[in-house]
Amino acid sequence: MRMSRASAPIIAGLSAGLAAAGLTVIAGLAGLADPRLAVPVFAVVAPIVAAVWDARRFVGRVDIPRLERRIDAVARKVDRQGGQAIAVASLAGRHEYPLRFGNAWALSGDTAVVLVQEMLRLRPRLVMEVGSGVSTVLVASELERLGSGRIVSFEHEPDWVLDTQRHLAAAGLSEVATVTVAPLSVQQVDGRSYQWYTLPADMPAPGSVDLLIVDGPPQSVDVAGSPRYPALPLLEHLLSERAVVFVDDGDRRGEQQMVDAWLATRPAWTKRTVDTVKGTIILERRAGGLGR
Ligand SMILES: C[S@@+](CC[C@H](N)C(=O)[O-])C[C@H]1O[C@@H](n2cnc3c(N)ncnc32)[C@H](O)[C@@H]1O
CATH class of the missing domain: 3.40.50.150 (Vaccinia Virus protein VP39)
Known part of the structure; x- marks a missing residue:
């Protein structure tokens, strides 16, 4: 099944959140962390990964050489x-x-x-x-x-x-x-x-x-x-x-x-x-x- 463009960040965020929460539980079982942290870890990691994943779409569209030329032109003007x-x-x-x-x-x-x-x-x-x-x-x-x-x-x-x-x-x-x-x-x-x-x-x-x-x-x-x-x-x-x-x-x-x-x-x-x-x-x- 192909992910739609809109759902890809959500799926990526949920996957990363669940993976991080799972690791926290395992660490808890091993006595290395408090397993109750799994929920806050999920709540922090999932939206961050979803947002970063979503931002990649825009970054991909930016014409970097053009942006550099514009920044150069502005820098010359300021200078x-x-x-x-x-x-x-x-x-x-x-x-x-x-x-x-x-x-x-x-x-x-x-x-x-x-x-x-x-x-x-x-x-x-x-x-x-x-x-x-x-x-x-x-x-x-x-x-x-x-x-x-x-x-x-x-x-x-x-x-x-x-x-x-x-x-x-x-x-x-x-x-x-x-x-x-x-x-x-x-x-x-x-x-x-x-x-x-x-x-x-x-x-x-x-x-x-x-x-x-x-x-x-x-x-x-x-x-x-x-x-x-x-x-x-x-x-x-x-x-x-x-x-x-x-x-x-x-x-x-x-x-x-x-x-x-x-x-x-x-x-x-x-x-x-x-x-x-x-x-x-x-x-x-x-x-x-x-x-x-
Ligand atoms: C580029 S300006 C010339 C400026 C002049 N060589 C100088 O260094 O001040 C061209 C024309 O704009 C008009 N001008 C110049 N200063 C102006 C001002 N402060 N407000 C309105 N028109 C002006 C005058 O008719 C002038 O010939």
Whole structure:
């Protein structure tokens, strides 16, 4: 007779309980235990064995490799989040004005550290940014510390421009940074239409931008797409030979597809990804076309 799935744990529990009770009676007869313990032994052993037997069904169904991957992913997230405090602390001594890194919109602390490291390597004369905020104040502050350089930042939300300008003024950095309202408009780029920044006529000179920060427009403009795609096609002519393109939110599929599409038609460019809370992708031209 085959046991049904439901009765198997009960039968296993009863068998184990009876066996344990029987052993207790035998031990009692041999003078090794109190035979009256047989009943409590049965009452304890039977349900435990039934429960363990039943649990095996669920354990058998768990996809252990998948569970391990999930645990790994959560551990990495916790690790990166833990690194935020250290990242922010490492910037705290550099800049006098306090900055709120790491909310849903702003650069995360570890991305800010990577950005500052790139600036120290590059010593950019001109930084251009699409998508203003905490990053604008951070870059302006770092430029002031370096003793030269300016940032021009474009932002579509007028209120957000004012907010960023207020912080720049409070930090005494208005001379170093210009934040300009650039309303979004429909633009055709590489055969597709995008809602992207309407840039002013008086843009910086071609070849003058050493660092381009791509952190806008927000993903909500095109949730399933790559709303930031126009940045490189439309601004590339402004970049110097040694320019770096700094892409935030590099963990998102939209940003990854955007970067891959950029590189597909630009063999001279190379990418580097940095493991930060939101993912960072850094692009630059290979030195002499051969790579670093
Ligand atoms: C990813 S955010 C840009 C963040 C900016 N680079 C920074 O580090 O703070 C993209 C856009 O979201 C909008 N935004 C930024 N912070 C916001 C906030 N706290 N609340 C609502 N919108 C915000 C702005 O329009 C901004 O250009």
